[in-house]
Amino acid sequence: MVNKNWFVLVILMLLLSACSSQAPQVAIATPFEEVYPAPGPVNQVEQAYPPASSLPTLKPGELPEPPTEVLKPDEGKSALNGIVYSYTIHAVIPGTVFYLTRAVGENNDQVPLALLGSQESRGDIAGSTNENGFIQLNNIEPGNYYMVVWAPLNWAIVETEAQNQTPLLITLEPNESLNLGIVYVSWP
Structure with missing residues (x-):
């Protein structure tokens, strides 16, 4: 019994000695003399690319005319165009980068899990829109693709x-020049 009381007394003394009569110190924020530079302009909205004022804007419901030029792919290849x-x-979105990535899955009709940019090892084909938002790609391997902007x-x-948030599956057949017309994207 004496050992038990002695043990409880030692524990109690340790607990009391851990408590202090002083209040804990309050953390004080002190600014650094040196600052880490921001990776871009402070006002990202005004510095967006391309500047909003340079985009050819349309009224809701007013759509641009799709390109009418027909590309002639090499034998066994495909071509496409659109806006x-x-x-x-x-x-329309002028001067932005896009790429076609092959569809995946058992039926080659599913979107790849990760869209991390054009990867030649996957067979992705990169391009960019012109000043009118037009896209044109020629001599593409036939197959099922998704376009990523x-x-x-x-x-x-x-x-x-x-x-409608349904990805557009693009099916390219051999010796075909496909006019996509207008393709829609939630941008920016």
């Missing part, structure tokens, strides 16, 4: 219709 259009800002800070997949 990249943002349904969020009602404008660079939107500020992220890749966005092209959709079948404005705001």
